[in-house]
Amino acid sequence: MSPETRDFNDAMAAQRTAADPGQSVWVSANAGTGKTRVLVDRISRLLLAGTKPAKILCLTFTKAAAAEMANRLSERLGSWAALPDAELKTAIGKLLGRSFEGDLAPARRLFAEVLDAPGGLKIRTIHAFCESLLGQFPLEAAVAPHFAVIDERTEAELLAEARDAIFSRAVAGRNPRLSDTLNRLAAIVDEAGFDGVIRELVGNRRQLRDIIARYGSIDGVIAAARQSLGMAADETVPSILAAAAENASFDEPGLFKLCEALDQGTKTDQARAGTIRGWLKNPAWRTHGLTGDYAKVFLTAAGEPRAERGLITKGAREAASDAIEIILVEQARIVAMADKLKAAAIVQSTTALLSLAEALLENYERLKQTRGLLDYDDLILEARDLLRGDGAAAWVHFKLDGGIDHILVDEAQDTSPEQWDVIGALAAEFFAGESARAGHRTVFAVGDEKQSIYSFQGADPAAFERMRIHFSQKAAQAGRDWKSVEMPLSFRSVWAVLKTVDRVFAPPEAADGLTFGERPLRHLSNRAGQAGLIELWPTEKPQTEPDLDPWDAPLDRVPASSPQVRLANRVADQIKAWLDSGEILQSAARPIEAGDIMILVRRRGQFAEEMIRCLKQRGIPVAGSDRMSLTEQLAVMDLMALARFVLLPQDDLSLAEVLKSPLFDLDDDDLLALARGRKGTLWEELKRRAPERANWSEAAQSLTHFLNRADFTPPFEFFSDVLGPTGGRRKLVGRLGFEAHDPIDEFLALALNYEREHVASLQGFLQWLQAAQTQVKRDLEHGRAEVRVMTVHGAKGLQANVVFLPDTCTVPDGRLDDRLLWTGEAVLWPGFKDNEESVCQGLRDDARASRMQEYRRLLYVAITRARDRLYVCGWENKRGRADGCWYELMETAMLGSADEIDLGFGEPALRISAAQSADADSRSDKTQARREAEELPTWAERDAPLEPTPTRPLAPSRPSDDDPPVRSPLGVDDGHRFKRGRLVHALLQTLPDLAPETRERAAKNYLARAVHGLDASAVEEIAAETLAILDHPDFAGFFGPDSRAEVPIVGEIGGHIISAQVDRLAISPGTVTIVDFKTNRPPPKDESGVAVIYLRQMAAYREALKRIYPNHDVRCVLLWTDGPHAMTLSDENLDDHAP
Known part of the structure; x- marks a missing residue:
């Protein structure tokens, strides 16, 4: 067996072990090793083993990953439903790693079971899961039952509103403590620096919230900050200086002796001797000197300790053998004191910042609560608290314990500690020995700490290893099966790339932070022989x-x-x-x-x-x-310039920008011709001289059209008009390229979002858009x-x-340094860089x-x-x-x-x-179809033609506009007439299904309901009229067992789609009877008096039912309830009115 084959077999075995639903598994997988496939395989095997889809929870890092996984799983299960038996057995056998001879029916049903599962298969992001969890238990979580999740823009708006409220109270003097806090902060940072540190603090509010919860208050956090800096609770800048100036804190005789030695040295030594001697002889000056001339003897201008050679020269050193020791001891004391002073300054700045932050976050939380809003951090933190709290947590776990059997975590290395808290709380009962019911329950996680690059979102790569150890210990304590699996075989990169990876990170200094366990870096490639x-x-x-002429060279x-x-x-x-x-x-x-x-x-x-x-x-x-900043995109800048102009036509600059944009495409010569020598605004000049040039005339007409719409048209409608009928999108894309579509689409989406949440105005939208930076992430994945x-x-x-x-x-570099420093137990804000002491x-x-x-x-x-x-x-x-x-x-x-x-x-x-030594691998590389730029077809720019018949469904009861004249709504009985007709129809629909002896009571009970607003006489009248119809022997066939009420019929008749409800349909051997109830008063005496609309209605019914019952005679009857009497319509009359 070749090494490549052995590596492949080992990789397949590792994947099958990872996908085994019978055990909890922790997978550490290199890049390109098939993590998503393993997840899909594991879910497939869980479903094959009989796990209900609702019992599986798969958490992903992004929505795109969730969608990709769901699509792959759906594609697999969908294919299983249609594969021939032999192929399905092969597919399942490959998945299981062994031959499969079991029943195929359950596998074929999986696709339908997943589709029918309440809420579908739970493959979602951790935020989406927490949102659904809070929605399921809003009262237990103490959140609004119908909360909404806000985006980053709304979050920034709320924070700005909270900040402005604080400033208003401070400026108005309504909160003296807050005013003092702001004054102290103003002495430390300017406006830009203040906004920066506030943004950073708000961005880390999860950590701040946890620290406040740990100590119970901001005062507790400040006390922790003091402790981390080694400061006592009562230490302040004055007390530190006072203590350092006391005789007991320094060697006074030794310092006098040092002065005598320095007198024997150079002029610099002698000057320092004078400074030290003056400080010693003047106790009242000592406190001031400790931060002034006296301290400069021992410290540089930057506050750093002077080098030994800079403290004392050779001559002075030789004058007293212990001079160097004395001066070094005093220098160490001064350095320690300087550190103490810096620490005190840090405590002061941190106290001011945290005091403001407390007020800011309280306002922010209050605004969210009053509006029923949660931000993305809230979703995680509230879900964590819900699952870990002492109150309703037991109840929530009891309910969830019956709902989740298997947890799968994708991209585990990017999971933050707070998110791990949620997952850990969910899985706590898995290894508790006794849960709400018996059954096998597993945890699965796959990730790669080498790819943890989202620390700015709270990801902690070290937590990946910590959680692996945590779950493995829990499983061992509960006696559950547990496997740690490595996947080193890449199906993506060739060996030359992977070998270079191993070489790059082979030195310890290069590998530092790449992995956090003791596993060595090792990569294998499945693409043997590929170039x-x-x-x-x-x-x-x-x-x-060369030096550039500032006039010609843009600043950027x-x-x-x-x-x-x-x-x-x-x-x-x-x-x-x-x-x-x-x-x-x-x-x-x-x-x-x-x-x-x-x-x-x-x-x-x-x-x-x-x-x-x-x-x-x-x-x-x-x-x-x-990724792009929306307001910096040229297409959006052109649209915003147009908006500024229509809001203020005197804005010459905005008009010039619009005219030069692709929307009007005027050149510099056009603008110079218009602008040079004008006596009024550029817009007045354009209107006056529009006839001179065709492009001027066209621009003036379009701008006039936009101006006329600006004051009363909502933003979305306004810009849709600009981009659609007037061809604005086509012009912008024509010059800027296809990538202009994305910012344009996002711009329109924002306009629509703005209208949902604000009063729709063009000025408001423009200000709202410019107030916060909108980042647009473009999908370049596929x-x-x-x-x-x-x-x-x-x-x-x-x-x-x-x-x-x-x-x-x-x-x-240092520009990326955080302003805030987190110790794990506290937070510190030095304020100034010079304040940073050793901690x-x-x-x-x-x-x-x-x-x-x-x-x-x-x-x-x-x-x-x-x-x-x-x-x-x-x-x-x-x-x-x-x-x-x-x-x-x-x-x-x-x-x-x-x-x-x-x-x-x-x-x-x-x-x-x-070099390439193997055959080309067409399976691993799909040739991408090149998309050539094409002109937009002409039909896309024209109005849609009229729809051919059949058009929308035609109701036979209203087949044309030739309705009979409508009675005046001022008629005495008009409102009662329509109500009476609806009630009679309703009774005739339902009473035939009741026993005859119960019909009268049921009818009167129904009519007597307050909602109908009938008096006793009207109830009696309508009930009697209805029962007279049902009791009439001539009408018994209409309401017999072979009849049905309110029968829907749909069909295409005469080029029209017919869609209607037949009041009553009676079917007997060879005959179909259509009965339509009419409550007109008085009814016509014979067929000649029937309104044309009724004849057309019944003719349409007849034609439709002839198609449905081609072997039956179709009879049409109008049953007049006033009488009552039935009128059978002749075929000749109906033929004349057929559609």
Whole structure:
């Protein structure tokens, strides 16, 4: 057996073990090893084993992952329902890893069972599950029964409202303590810094909420902050200085002796001796000196301890043998005191911030509660508290204990500690020994700590290993089966890529933070014999840039000579060369296509924009950015400029922007001709001179139309008119490209959302849109024949045959440092960087080390997106490459094993390659269909033609508009007449089913209901009229056992769709009788007096029933209730009125 076959068999065995529903399993899976398949296999086997769909809960990280998993499962179960027996046995046997000879009927029914399960199979995100849980137990969770979940924009609006309310109270003097807090904060940060720290605090409110709950109040949190800084409860800046100035706190004789030694030294020594001596002899000045001249003897201007050589010169040192010891001891005391002062300043700033945060969050929570709202954090925290609380938690667990038997967790490495709390609480009863009922119950989790890159969302990769140990111990204590499974075999990347991964992370410093257990990094590939390529290009370095004329150079323009632009051009040239030459992707035996290529960056910025621009310049299909700021998109900016103009026609700038946009396409010459020398506004000039040029005239007409609609048209309707009938979307997409569709669609969706929650006005919508930044995430996941430019975070879970990594020469820097420092027990806010003492510096160093760990995990994710080829490149700034950057890690791994090649870059590149030795693998690579840009068909821009007949269903009781004249609504008996008719019809429908002796009582009881508003005489009259019909011997056949009431009939007659209800249908051998009740008063005496509408109605009924009963005679009868008497309509008369 070859090593490749053995690896494949081992991988299949590991997958089957992971999918075994008879045991709880924890899977650690490398990138591309088939995690989603294992989850689908496990759910399939659970269902095959007889588990009800409602008993399974599968939690995913994203909605897209949930949808993908549900689709795969539906596709499998749907195929099982239709496969021939032999093929189905083979499919199930492959799933189980053994031959299957059991009953196939249960497997075929699974698809229907899943569809029929209440609420469907529970494959959802953790947030969606918590939302449903809170919706199921709102009272127990103390949330509004019909709560709504808010998005990030609404959350920001509520926080801004809460903040403004606090400021208003403080400014008005209604809360002196709050006013004092704001004054203290204003002395520490400016407005921008304040907003930043508040955003950070609000973003971490889960941690703050937990800490407050732990200590019971903000005061308890502040006390914990003091303790973490080593400060006593009563220590303040004055008390610290006073204590440091006391004689007992320093060696006074020793310091005088030091002064004598310093007098023997240089002028600097002598000056320091004077400072020390003055401080010692003047106790009143000591406190001030400790933060002034005296402290400067021992500390630098930056507050750092002076080096030993800078404290005392050689001459002074030789004057007294113990001088150096004395000065070092005093320096250590001053340093400790300075740290204490910094700690006290930190306590002051933290106290001010937390006091404000308490008020802010209280306001925010109050606003949500009064409006019945929850944010995404609330969903997790409220669900956690519901499941872990002391009150109703037992009841909730009792109800859930009968509903969930199996929990599956996808992407477990991205699960935050709070989310693990929810999962742990759900699974607590699984290993408790006794639950609400007997039965086998399991926990399954699959993840890869090497791919944990969402720390900004609370993900903790170390928790992955902690929870594995937790559940394995719980299972062992309960005597339950437990397996830890590894999946190292990749079905995605070729061996050349995976071998490079192992080399990159082989050094301990590179592997730091990649894994948290003791398992070594090990990758295997299932694509043996497939060609692979890794190239490391030389970096682009800065060049001397010419001075640009500020008048001509936009502030945000990146010079063409910058290394970023040169690298973007180099990558674009390479891709263009491949597409033009038909470069072969050897593993698939076909040319490389644009859709095969993915360009990954660490963050969106100038390079990503330049990269997209360079690709577009060369005519290369490109999908655009994977995430965009909506108000920065050109299409949206043009629409907003139009809105600003129609709201204020005197706004010349906005009008100029609109005229130059694709909506009107005027050029600079047009604008200069209009604007130069004008005496009024640009709009007045355009209207006056519109006849001079056709494009001016067209623009003026369209703008006048928009102006006329602006004041009374809601935003969505206004912009729909701009984009639809007037061709605005077509014009914008024509110039900006297909990617303009996404921001336009999102813009319209926001307009609709705004109208749902606010008073619909164009001005309000414009202000609302500009008040908060709206990020749009574009779906670049599925088969687009375009180059994808994405962040590594956005590419998580995706793959490409060819991957470029151009953003490799920088590392996370100090600009990303958090303002807040979390100790695990408390939170600290230094306020100023100079305030950071040793505890803060240690926390800061730990945070930076954690960021570097995630930085390296991000590289792992980036490399493992590549299936066949990986190209690593980068640009340097004036300081060169950063230590420990991706480029450095890749270069270290490739040196010694890679070949040096000349690619014409001026410096050699490094290449690792493997030749194709196996057949092309068509199964693992689906050729993407290229989508060529096409003109919108002309029919899409025209009004829809009239519908051909048959049109909408025609009610025979109203077949035309030739109705008889309607009586005046002012008639004395008119309202009673229609009510009377409806009541008689209702009685004639229901009374025939009752025994004759009970009909009168039932009729009167029904008519006497208050809802009908009838007096006693009317009740008697209508009951008597109805019973007279039922008791009449001539009508007995109409209400016999072979008759039915209110029979629906539908058919196509004479080019019309007939849809109606027949009052009564009696069927006897050879004859079908249609009976229609008429309550007109007085009724016609003979057939000639029947209204035409009734004749057409009955003729339509007859034609429809002739199609249904072709071997029967169809008889039509009008039964006049006033009398009563039955009138049979002649066939001749009906023929004249047939449809």
